[in-house]
Amino acid sequence: MAYPKELSLPAFFPDATYGTVHSVPLHLLPNKLSGVLVTTLYLHILGLDKQPITSLIPWLRNKIVLSDSGGFQVFSLIHSKGQGQIDSDEARFKMDNTEIVLTPEFSQQIQHSIGSDIRITLDYPVWGDENKAKLRESVKITAEWAARAKMEFLKLLGISQKEFNRTKPKLEKHKLTLYRPILIAVVQGGNNKDLRRKSAQELKKIGFDGYGFGGWPLKDGKLNLEIIKTFIDSFDTSTLLYGLGLGTPDDIVKLYKLGIHIFDCVLPTRNARHGLLFVSPSQGEPRGKHYDVLHIKSQRYESDLSPIDETCNCPVCKHYTRAYVRLMLKNKNPVGYTLASLHNLWFYAGLIENLRQQ
Numbered sequence: 001m002a003y004p005k006e007l008s009l010p011a012f013f014p015d016a017t018y019g020t021v022h023s024v025p026l027h028l029l030p031n032k033l034s035g036v037l038v039t040t041l042y043l044h045i046l047g048l049d050k051q052p053i054t055s056l057i058p059w060l061r062n063k064i065v066l067s068d069s070g071g072f073q074v075f076s077l078i079h080s081k082g083q084g085q086i087d088s089d090e091a092r093f094k095m096d097n098t099e100i101v102l103t104p105e106f107s108q109q110i111q112h113s114i115g116s117d118i119r120i121t122l123d124y125p126v127w128g129d130e131n132k133a134k135l136r137e138s139v140k141i142t143a144e145w146a147a148r149a150k151m152e153f154l155k156l157l158g159i160s161q162k163e164f165n166r167t168k169p170k171l172e173k174h175k176l177t178l179y180r181p182i183l184i185a186v187v188q189g190g191n192n193k194d195l196r197r198k199s200a201q202e203l204k205k206i207g208f209d210g211y212g213f214g215g216w217p218l219k220d221g222k223l224n225l226e227i228i229k230t231f232i233d234s235f236d237t238s239t240l241l242y243g244l245g246l247g248t249p250d251d252i253v254k255l256y257k258l259g260i261h262i263f264d265c266v267l268p269t270r271n272a273r274h275g276l277l278f279v280s281p282s283q284g285e286p287r288g289k290h291y292d293v294l295h296i297k298s299q300r301y302e303s304d305l306s307p308i309d310e311t312c313n314c315p316v317c318k319h320y321t322r323a324y325v326r327l328m329l330k331n332k333n334p335v336g337y338t339l340a341s342l343h344n345l346w347f348y349a350g351l352i353e354n355l356r357q358q
Contacts, residue, residue: 007034012252015265016038018046021269022270023273036063040069041073045098064178070122071124074102086124107121108156121145121149123142123214124138125215129190142187150207169240174356186214188215196231210262217246223248228243241259243262247263253351272343273341291351297329305322309343316343320339
């Protein structure tokens with residue numbers, strides 16, 4: 001890995017679960033996107049963590065690779081589905097019929113093998129509305145695991161705490177310069193403001209390159225802006241902040257202005273596969289302040305020969321019509337998933353680029 005590397009801000013990372021964005025070859029991604037988020041545990045299960053991912057995908061050599069910690073798998077499989085158990089030392093669960101024993105150290109070892117540029121400490125996510133004892137346990141274990149993860153991170157890079165501090169990333173208004181892989185810790189605390197602050201304070205004592213908002217970001221189906229603001233206000237403006245799993249176009253605009261720099265979300269590709277396309281205001285069905293949507297599988301678009309978005313310069317809008325994309329999706333043709341996903345990713349890339357110009 002050649003450093004320094006530059007990351008334009010704000011940055012949006014599409015999810016590349018199996019080392020690729022669903023239905024979209026990586027080389028087709030818009031250049032305005034800085035890189036991809038790869039899912040650590042899936043790469044491990046597939047055996048793709050035996051060498052740096054850039055060896056498998058040379059296209060990524062000029063991009064930034066962000067890897068997750070496996071914390072969301074803990075969240076979804078253990079908390080949501082009851083498939084496994086967790087204690088203060090480790091999480092145990094089955095994933096794709098593979099028994100996983102996940103520790104903070106093992107998570108860092110996989111991320112190091114992948115060769116990612118931005119690495120995340122393993123955390124203990126919660127839904128947010130659990131009782132206070134459960135939330136306290138999440139905060140406590142998250143801090144303990146973060147400390148263990150940092151020790152392993154330093155060991156794997158072969159650097160001291162002093163060297164870690166000397167080579168911290170340089171954060172500017174629209175640019176982050178990396179001098180080595182960076183480590184981001186995840187703040188927990190659920191919907192309890194005091195525990196969010198406590199989690200942030202505990203992690204700041206350990207010291208990381210940046211901090212992420214963890215846990216479920218929604219309350220009653222809407223962005224839990226109050227608790228996210230508590231997270232943001234726990235840090236000074238010179239701190240790199242990451243909104244894990246956020247969000248809609250309106251969410252990104254709002255949260256970037258409040259102080260979050262990095263985002264990832266499955267919405268562009270997941271929604272695309274279900275026929276929900278993001279378009280500019282006045283180009284579709286009103287949805288948010290900064291976007292409309294098209295339910296492209298609706299019969300109203302069956303004979304619509306206009307592009308998905310008249311104002312969009314993506315290759316899909318240049319070369320295909322709403323009627324064609326609809327036909328492909330209605331018939332579950334993989335081309336339809338690719339075209340819809342590609343358009344949505346270009347929409348997000350354009351949104352991010354507009355914010356960089358402000």
